[in-house]
Amino acid sequence: MDQQDSYGLLLQHVARHIQLTTEEQQYFVSLLKSRRLQRRQWLLQAGDTCRYENFIVEGCLRSYITDRNDAEHVLHFAVEDWWITDLESLLTQTPSQVSIEALEPSLVLQLERDALQSLYQRVPAFERFFRILHQNAYLAQNRRILQNISHTAAERYDAFLRQYPTIAARVPQKYLASYLGMTPVFLSQLRQQKAGKLK
Amino acid sequence: MDQQDSYGLLLQHVARHIQLTTEEQQYFVSLLKSRRLQRRQWLLQAGDTCRYENFIVEGCLRSYITDRNDAEHVLHFAVEDWWITDLESLLTQTPSQVSIEALEPSLVLQLERDALQSLYQRVPAFERFFRILHQNAYLAQNRRILQNISHTAAERYDAFLRQYPTIAARVPQKYLASYLGMTPVFLSQLRQQKAGKLK
């Protein structure tokens, strides 16, 4: 995928929520940097301060934290047409607790913190755009919290399969287990049980 | 607390993020309805469609869902100077899964969905205000999810006590247990253990 196609994808994504003039589009695009990542390469390393909002043009990434026992916990997955960042670090400009790693060779468009601030100034429609984006992110998080506090591991796995079948098929099972708050061993057992039931 | 004081509190809250002219303030205030609630009264009943964003002037409320086994699960608490709604139902105008109940006699200022849309049109600074609000809400949710997938029940309780000591002291323990994703019995046992250790 070339640069123009990337911009096209992002502009289309933005156009779902706000309308921009040609000049506004050009200004927006002029703020973007693009970055390619190999599989297993970091987009953000814990300890570094997060500098970008990242829009994924192609590929698949995960964000995760490493706890004091060196165990990893997956916070989010992100694929084409989604955003990923450590918003906390980006907003406060403090070192990130979170790492972001490419699970596949990936291509992202990056919007630097200062660029984002200029964007809000020059094109206030982006306030609206990110309001809607964060609003939707908040809703998704709400649903996830609800799943977590009110459903068993088996139910959470089923719900994920229903809601994000492509992601479930795309990421290593151990990361999915981590995202869902269970061990890979237990997730494997759940799959085993389900397979048995179908016969 | 009288009407003027309520408006003052909300305007002060808004002023933390955006600046408004006197006319804008007056327009904003003109859109508000105020509502008093008794203890245990519903602000929103599951099955009804949510019509308002609610700003809490005084009191304390919880939002919760009732699952198919009639068990309740607490999603959020909200006290003075916070907002509460079922954003999903409000945005999609579909019947709410969520109920919101006053845990204390409470006073809220309500902003109707249509009024909110007009507000965005007439005073675009509110796009910014709600972007920041949702951004912060998203961050808080992120932290909560992290707690849930990576910490034990005891750790989650400790973290809550540290982060929201006043709320922990203010709401019935069983709702706190529900919010934290554990049974009231187990929370009681945790408290028991902690009390033992202090001696």
Added chain:
DNA sequence: ACCATTTATTAAAGTAGTTGAATATTTACC
């Protein structure tokens, strides 16, 4: 200030999910 109702505690038996360790299977990459 009292009484009814709600909320918290305690104990004990049961279950969902974890841990560790060994084996099997899949995946990536030269």
Added chain:
DNA sequence: GGTAAATATTCAACTACTTTAATAAATGGT
């Protein structure tokens, strides 16, 4: 296409948390 490395499975022992039920304590309304 073969091989090392990463991921998934299986089993068994263990523990964090739940469930039920009965008792105690706290709370709020009149």
